[in-house]
Amino acid sequence: MMMVLDPVQIRVLGSLIEKEITTPESYPMSLNALVNACNQRSSRDPVLELTEDEVRQALNELEEREIVRMLHDARVPKFEHRFRTVLNLRRDETALLCLLMLRGPQTPGELRGRSERLYTFDDISSVQSTLERLASREASNEEHASKADLSGPLVALLPRQPGARESRYMHLLAGSSDLALPHSENSSPRSEAASQIDRIARLESQLASLMEALAALESRVAELEPKA
Known part of the structure; x- marks a missing residue:
């Protein structure tokens, strides 16, 4: 994957995709509506408090990369994605x-x-097969990549957390993760957002291990306590 998106760009792009599908009557979106969508408190993790300037800057950057475009034929400029x-x-x-x-994952x-x-x-199984298809996408071999080149794997499988029944998948739009179980070679540069995802995943894994150890200790203490 040659291009890496930052967390604000990812939230803006995800919100555009979501609203196109769920509320097509309100799509394309004005800047104000998009800010509200990015900051809504439901179906978002983490919940953000993005400003209008932050969303506008992300839109400009996504437009330069040809993933978003602004429509000029309305009184209020509106935006749509080309993802x-x-x-x-x-x-x-x-x-x-x-x-x-x-x-998130x-x-x-x-x-x-x-x-x-x-x-x-x-x-x-249909979800799993779709994820595997996204994880096994091949990188582009074109000599001159476009500004929106996001070829290569788009998701990766994370190691299973202690006590978890299922492994989690994460997107790779913010760059690669050292914790991901690779489906293919990935030499993308790491971004700040990817580093944050790494740290969060490590902390979650450590927390799960500590919870298991605490539960085992409490069980042992209960066995040692004299019965009334």
């Missing part, structure tokens, strides 16, 4: 990437449960 077209994505692929952009089960408004998956 599916640029990356040649299917609807099921777009839905999963949108969820991962807006809510998730398991196939979580993705299926949260995808109903975006795309209807028949079962977990």
Whole structure:
């Protein structure tokens, strides 16, 4: 993946994708509506408090990279994404990437449960096959890549957390992660956003281990306590 997006760009792009599918009557979106969508408190993790200037800057950068375009034929400028077209994505692929952009790493089960408004998956296996397809995308061999070149794997599998039944998937739009289990070689430069994801994943894993150790210790103490 040659291009790396920052967290604000990812939130803006994910919000545009979501609203195009769920509220097509209000799409394309004005700047004010997009700010509200980025900062909404439901279906977002983490919840952000982006300013109008931050969203506008992200839109300008995405427009330069040909992933977003502004429509000039309205009294109020409106914005639409070109994500599916640029990356040649299917609807099921777009839905999963949108969820991962807006809510962070998730398991196939979580993705299926949260995808109903975006795309209807028949079962977990259909979610899994879509994720594997996104994880095995090949990098572009074109000598002159476009500004919006996001070729190569778009998602990666994270190591299973202690006590978890399912492994989680993360998107790679913010760069690669050392914790991801690679489906193919990935030599993308790391970004600040990817580093933050790494740290969060490590902390979550450490916390899960500590919780398991605490539960085992409490059980042991209970066994040692004299019975009344």
